[in-house]
Amino acid sequence: MYSSSPFVVSVVLLLSLPFIFLFAPRILPPKTLPAIPEPDEADDLALFRRATLASVEAAGGGAGVRRRLSSPPKIAFLFLINSDIAFAPVWERFFHGHERLFNVYVHADPAAELVLPPTKSFRGRFIPAKATQRASPTLIAAARRLLAAALLDDPANAFFALISQHCIPLHSFRYVYHALISDPGVPSPAAPLHRRHRSFIQIVADDPVLHNRYIARGDNAMLPEVPFERFRVGSQFFVLARRHALLVVRDRRLWKKFRMPCLKKMESSCYPEEHYFPTLLDMQDPDGCTRYSLTRVNWTDSVDGHPHTYLPAEISGDLILDLRLSNSTYSYLFARKFSPDCLNPLLHIADTVIFKD
Known part of the structure; x- marks a missing residue:
């Protein structure tokens, strides 16, 4: 009886193997963070x-070109949100009187409980959205959706500014528009006398934690498309020129790497949205980027990857003037992160400070 026990145990184990392979993934904790669902992809x-085809047709001389020639260049404001746009009244004052020079597009996480009704400039400007979450490529996908929607909607969109619900403008619309349109740009390879707009995106190559972020998906997961020496980091918020917006929505090569979910154990180093855009543009058109952001963020007392959040007691004219200061050619044009209850203090100084250039 006892002599047959090893044989019985072996048979039981052998028969159990299919069940182990079937149910183990459901029982054991996942090794990676959630991936983008295939239907969303x-x-x-x-x-x-569609966005790529429409842009190519417009560039070839279709109806889109006639529409663009009859309209001045516009700024597409891309709001990536997961809560109410509490500062909509500030943005309305910013936009007022310049309706021919901008478009608004909003990507709201479907799970967000939006209570505030959309104000004039935001009404009817919400695009079809998918779920977003931190430490995942869903934030990249949402930004790409906004870019594609803006490319499809209006050929006159020349700049694409990514904004969050916690952002505010630091200057008047006239100042912001002039700063972008009058940028000297870079010579066109095809016509050296013609200058192309640059993109305002932070690109950093020597961040001390860059390697940890590079291996967040695995030691060699990014190879061969993205060797470590080409991996970059930058602010999530940018202003892209139209040709770079098109470059982003056309990309498949780098996206197949950045869409991979991070390892669970590397979650604290997983910020795909801070790497995909600067890496892609630095690899494709480094001379066409200013390498700095136009959105001011205060990281001096960050908590769990979140920057400093300004509270009502901190709002003043001096704060706005300080937030504008920059080491680059231009002053900062936008700033974050502000708590929703800063609305009234900001409105109080909107006309006398924020929009007085």
């Missing part, structure tokens, strides 16, 4: 193809 791919 398929929807995005179809959207990006």
